[in-house]
Amino acid sequence: MVYKIGVDVLKLWKPYTFPSPFDVLGTLVRLIGNNTIGIAILASMKRLFIGYVLSLLIGAVLGLVIIRYKYIDQYFTQLILGLQTLPSVCWLPFAVLWYGLNEKAIIFVIAIGSTFSITMAMESSIKNIDTIYLKAARTMGASGLKLYRRVIIPAALPGIIGGMKQGWSFAWRGLMAGEMLFATKGLGQVLMIGRDLANISQVVAIMIVIIVLGLTIDHLIFGKIQANIRYRWGLDK
C-alpha cells in the first residue's frame, strides 16, 4: 500500500530506490531457488559461530579477571566501556592489517564486537550479586573455585545471559561489516552484489533474510534460555 501510493501514484520515490514487494519476493524465491541464500547463510553462520564462541571465551575470562583483581578493575573498566562504544566496523582496518583480506579478519571483527559487551555484563552482574548468597555459601564452607562455580556464576547468570544476547547482536553487526567489504561468500556479500548491480530488490531481500534469521535465533535460543532462567530464579511473577 505504502509502496503503491509512494511510488506509483505520488511518484515520491523512484522504483530503483524503493523496490516493489513483489520484486523482493521474486528475488527471494530466485535466490532460494538457485541456493545462493543457502550457501550464504551457511558461510555466514559458520563465521558468526566461531567469532561468537571466541568472544564468549575471551569475554568471560576478561570479566572474571576484572572481578578478581581490583587493580585491573580500577584502570581497565573505563577503557573497556570505551571500547564497547566503539562500533566493530572501526576495527576493520586493523583486522585487515593483521590478518589480510581473509576469513580470520572477519572473525576477528565479529569477536571484538561482542567480547566487550560480554565482559561488561559479566563484571556488572557479578558485582551486583546479593551479598547474602556469598555470606551463606561461605558459612557452609564454600571458597575459591567452588564459590565461583557453584554460587557466583549461577547467581550472576540472568545478567550474563543478557550480555550474551547483546553480544550476539553486536556479533551480527561485525559479521555484516566484514562480509560487505571483502567476503567471497556470505549474506553480506550477496547484499553487496545487489548494491553493485543496482539490484535494490536483492538488497531488500537479504535484509529481510537477516532480520528473520536474527529474530529466529534470538527467539529460539536466547529467548528460551532466558525465559527458563528467569522462571527458575523466580524473576517472573
Added chain:
Amino acid sequence: MSLVIQEVSKKFITKHKETYTLDNINLTFEKGEFICLLGTSGCGKSTLLNIIAGLEKPTSGRLFLGDKEIQGVGVERAVMFQQDALFPWLNVLENVEFGMSIAGISKEEKRERALKYLKMVHLTKFQNSYIHELSGGMRQRVALARALTLDSEVLLMDEPFAALDSQTKTILQQELQKIWWETKKTIIFVTHNVEEAVLLADRVIVMTANPGKVKRDIPIQLARPRRLESIDLTYIAAEVMRELKEEVEKVAKIEYDSDWSIEKDTVLYHPDSNLGIGL
C-alpha cells in the same frame, strides 16, 4: 565444647567519629545452651553474631570454640539469616544438600541426610519445588534444614523469624524449641523481641547501644516446652523488658524529636505501679 568470647571490641571509624559497636564483650556459652542476644537496634548484637560466625573480624579480642581459636568462617558454626539466603538456581533438596556437596559427601548419604532434616522441618512434600514457589515461612524452614545438615557444633541465628507473619513465627518458634531439644546444639539467637527471647532462651543477654556492651545476663529458668501465652513467661518478659526499657528510650531519644518522652506513650510495667502483678 564451650564458646568463649574474650574482650571482643569492634570499632567503626566513619568520617565524623569513631563508634564502638562492641566494647569489651566477655561471654562464655556452654555446649547445648540456647542463648538469645537481645537489644535495641544498633546495639551490635548482629555484629557480635557475625564475628562469632567469622563473617566479620573483631577490632580486638579473641574467640574460642572449645580449645580452637575462631578465625574466619567455619562449618562448625552454621548461620541462619533474616533473609532465607536460599539459592534460587537450586531446588529445595539441592539447597539443603549444598553444604554437604561442598564438603564432598557421597550422593546417597547426602540425599539421606537432606531428607532427614527436611522431614524434621516437615517439608519433604516440597523437595523438588523451586525456592520462589515457597512462602516466607517455608523458606526459613528450608534454611533451617540447610543449617542443620552440616552437624555443626553451634547454630547462629540472626533474627530468623523477624520478617515472618506472627502466626508462622509462633509455629516456627515451637518447632525450633523441639529441634533444639532433639539436636542438642548450642544455639545463639539474635532478636529484638523480648517475648521471643524469653520463650526460647536458657539465657538472655541484654545488650546496650553506644557503646555496645552486655548489660545483663539473665538466666530463664522456665520449664519447657514453653508457650507464649503462659503467665510465667509474660511475667519474666516484663522483667526483661524493664531492663531493656532504658535502652529503648536512649535509642529513641537520639532518633526522635526532643519533646518526645517514653512516659507519655507507655503502658510498660513500672515498679511503682505494679498492678499487683507480683502478688
